[in-house]
């Protein structure tokens with residue numbers, strides 16, 4: 001199931017003095033099972049773009065084709081789109097409202113008018129997918145949980161709709177480093193084990209470097225870079241010119257190379273840097 005975005009333009013409050021072009025002729029094709037990160041500073045158009053992919057916003061012009069269906073056509077039902085494309089908003093735990101975790105996760109599937117047994121199956125599957133033990137958590141209040149666990153419950157609520165594509169808007173925002181790694185690990189698992197297509201909106205190059213297959217960089221409503229992490233992080237000057245930075249460790253590697261360390265410049269995680277530096281030092285020692 002692919003997503004094709006063709007010549008997508010979105011203008012807010014068209015024809016008023018507050019008119020704002022938030023998306024300017026975007027063309028992107030996302031293949032089934034990809035892990036795509038969408039990066040850009042505040043106001044670059046990321047939220048506007050993702051809300052088009054699940055039909056919450058309609059384009060001013062252009063098309064969005066999900067699984068061979070043009071979802072911008074009149075008559076397309078939002079529920080049909082939501083079955084395919086799940087959207088986890090920023091701070092999704094604020095939308096938790098039920099008294100138990102299982103009731104909260106069941107809310108979406110119930111709205112799909114599935115029978116009770118199927119709803120329960122989905123709740124169990126979704127909890128497993130985000131690593132929440134059913135017996136321990138099902139009847140607990142979501143409000144007793146830690147911030148990271150609450151977020152997992154909220155993500156499970158969307159996952160329980162069993163979408164093929166999962167879009168997450170800043171899923172690590174406000175979490176501590178352990179909570180961030182934990183959520184990123186869960187999301188990575190959803191792609192690898194459950195074959196979901198993931199679109200992750202993020203400010204953090206560090207986060208994205210660890211898990212994305214592909215990075216799209218947005219600026220002023222345009223997609224200005226599109227490539228694998230190693231291709232994107234070579235564009236340090238372009239990224240800095242729009243207020244973004246490459247991962248800290250990539251700067252470190254650059255400095256080491258200037259000082260004569262013969263190591264690869266394609267390094268953007270601490271783990272990669274560690275392995276590369278150790279292997280370089282070993283080769284120097286053995287020489």
Ligand code: ADP
Pocket residue numbers: 012013020021022040041042043044045046047048049
């Ligand atoms: P991002 O998610 O990258 O921060 P947005 O998609 O939220 O960017 O915003 C893109 C542009 O559209 C910004 O200039 C923003 O002010 C404007 N914008 C966003 N939402 C609205 C809205 N509901 N009405 C008017 N302008 C909006």
